[in-house]
Amino acid sequence: MEKAEIIAIVVVTVIAAAELFCLFICSKLQNKSYPLCVALPVNSQDKELPQRLEYIASLIEEGSTFIGTVLLINIDGTDEQIQLCRDFCAHYHAMELTTAAELENKLRMSL
Numbered sequence: 001m002e003k004a005e006i007i008a009i010v011v012v013t014v015i016a017a018a019e020l021f022c023l024f025i026c027s028k029l030q031n032k033s034y035p036l037c038v039a040l041p042v043n044s045q046d047k048e049l050p051q052r053l054e055y056i057a058s059l060i061e062e063g064s065t066f067i068g069t070v071l072l073i074n075i076d077g078t079d080e081q082i083q084l085c086r087d088f089c090a091h092y093h094a095m096e097l098t099t100a101a102e103l104e105n106k107l108r109m110s111l
Helices: 003-029 049-062 079-091 100-110
Strands: 036-043 067-076 095-099
Touching (some): 036 049, 036 079
């Protein structure tokens, strides 16, 4: 390799390292996080809904993720599933139970 190629590789590597440092470390130090909105459809065929809700709840409790809001979208959930979702929403304020029609209206209002 020529000297110019080695210098270019080193410069690009240093720039990439600086960008990664600022992206992950500097934003944490300044308490800047970019919260995510998680959408979880609730339908009658989903037999693993309790496990999914428990997993999301554990992520929220640990604080290890950037989850800001969890939208539980009722598509055709059973009464038991809806009650389970309501219980989780009452316990975790980041969770919100909504329907597809309500979600569409909320999104239109936010634009």
